[in-house]
Amino acid sequence: MTTARLNTARLADLPPDVARPAYDRKAMRTGIVHLGIGAFHRAHQAAYTDAVLAAGDLRWGIVGASLRSPDTRDALKPQDGLYTLAVRSGEGERLAVIGAIREVVVAPEDPAALVERLCHPDVKVVTLTVTEKGYCHDPATGRLDERHPDVVHDLANLNRPRSAIGFLAAAIARRRSLGLEPFTVLSCDNLPSNGQTLHRILARFAELVSPDLGVFVRDTIACPDSMVDRIVPATTDEDRAAVRARLGVADAWPVMTEPFSQWVIEDHFPSGRPAWETVGATLVSDVAPYEAMKLRLLNGSHSAIAYLGYLAGYQTVSEAMADANLASYVAALMDDTTVTLAIPPGADVEAYKRSLRERFRNPALKHRTWQIAMDGSQKLPQRLLGTIRDRLAAGADISRHALAVAAWMRYVTGTDEKGAAIDVRDPLAADLAAIARSAGGEPAEIARALAGVEAVFGADLLRDSRFLAAVGGALERLYRDGARATLASLAHV
Structure with missing residues (x-):
């Protein structure tokens, strides 16, 4: 017997102790594009943003992008972007269905589609969890690795980039040509001075595309620092089975995490941002x-x-x-x-x-x-x-x-x-x-x-x-x- 999948139509049938979106997901706009939509993002930034949406500000729906594998898209698309966040401790487990993700795109399948999403006028913030290696940089110096294969490829093929840096540069150039307001780029990876590091890498890449674009990135694009903290183990088949038993429906990719969560963000968003501070984040001048x-x-x-x-x-x-x-x-x-x-x-x-x-x-x-x-x-x-x-x-x-x-x-x-x-x-x-x-x-x-x-x-x-x-x-x-x-x-x- 095949168990039904979690989706919008099944929300009303979930057990009463399972939290679920109470806001109108159809009315959500896309204010955020997230690069690197893995388990950590879905347990951390997406959960904070879901709370902002639940408070009534529907401008901040998320389009997630996978830069490598279609697995997350394939898991979440039949579920209308919904997934279960399981918060576990020695005292037990509580489940919440997160609704902040509107869509997941797979960059290698259609690079132009991701650039298009990044260039939507409603997008004000681009967030990243691409891991340290996703920055195509030299970890010892924090500078762009200009010999990195993805960097070499993207500089020669900016219309179909592979790397997060290449996608950001392509979208920044396109938005500029269209007269659209620049987005803010927020790194949520474990890099020292992650915003400053990202800004340095991105500006150098843009300079290699054209000196003019390099100046524009250096002078115009905001990359605040941030610090993220939550332990998120990889999901196992045992986890999926346990969540299915609780929900009464199958979730292809639930996320497991701990009760603790922390997000400290430098408050520098010229184009606007979600009110994350109202749902537990800490906004500061120095991260x-x-x-x-x-x-x-x-x-x-x-x-x-x-x-x-x-x-x-x-x-x-x-x-x-x-x-x-x-x-x-x-x-x-x-x-x-x-x-x-x-x-x-x-x-x-x-x-x-x-x-x-x-x-x-x-x-x-x-x-x-x-x-x-x-x-x-x-x-x-x-x-x-x-x-x-x-x-x-x-x-x-x-x-x-x-x-x-x-x-x-x-x-x-x-x-x-x-x-x-x-x-x-x-x-x-x-x-x-x-x-x-x-x-x-x-x-x-x-x-x-x-x-x-x-x-x-x-x-x-x-x-x-x-x-x-x-x-x-x-x-x-x-x-x-x-x-x-x-x-x-x-x-x-």
Whole structure:
């Protein structure tokens, strides 16, 4: 027997404890185009915007765009764009059907269609969650990678771009030629100074298209900084079955998340924006202190847990945090990080660290260490290496952060502690594995060779003997003793 699908006609039949859109979705206009419509966007920005729509401002419907796969479009189109947000904690689960997404387009199928959506006069904001690698940049410098294959393609074929940067530039140029008001571009990815980084990358790309367009982007296009925080594991078939049992209808792609959610946004939107501050977002003049605290404490710890936890044989973050030695290490890592931060006014950093550890222990979230471990070459600079540089400059010990970097190095060799292959998902995966093999199996040489990847480590860390000694020593312990024994030895220091 085939279970009916979630869609507009089925909303009235849902159980009474399931929240659903009470606003007129047919009256929604498209005020936002979102690039990179994955699970995080649907659990975070779309949920905030759904609350704005529910409050009566129907100008802010979302057109989502996938830059790679049709999977999200194929899942949501038969559901009229509806999907279930399942908020899970140790106390239980609550479900809400989100209605903010009007349409999903698949960019590779019809690039011109996405440019057309971006050029609709009602569009005031373009948001992005394309992950760090989606910016076609050098993570070590934060500048456009002009040799990136997508950049090379888009500069030669701006009428059918592939990258988020190419689509933005094409739409900005088209809107300008049509006399339309520029949109604001809001990065919601984990990049340092993400708005400023995006603006620098976009302006350089536009300059390569034409000097005139580069000046226009530099002087006219607003790219506010933002900081986003919510843990969103990948949805499993088990999750789909559990949601179907609750709803009484099938949802092809529900999204799982935690109760906690935070969004800090620089309030710079010349063309207007949703009233996100009325539904829980924080609008500020300077995002930087919030961003640094989140990137270094949450994301840095998450990456450390991912690599050490994976090597230790733990499939999920909550399993890893049940290891007392790993949990003790994470707490100490956070303390080492804290001294490098400028704490936002009124923030209780000790309470924040405690809350992070509790969130990591949430047994209802099956957040896989392998998922967090993806794209580490793009993540390390802002999550761990900035803290290491600050501690080195202060003459402080870097051993705990060096262990996290060494765990990443051990992971990207592509072979785990039992000799089994690791499915390393990273844009530099093949290069990193080859570099590690070329080092001949000696941990100190592997560390030195991988530290020479300037796109990740810059040019400075390879020249710092303290960094090489700390990382090389940590990597030697991981090879000799394994992750669990290494963490256990730290507990007795």
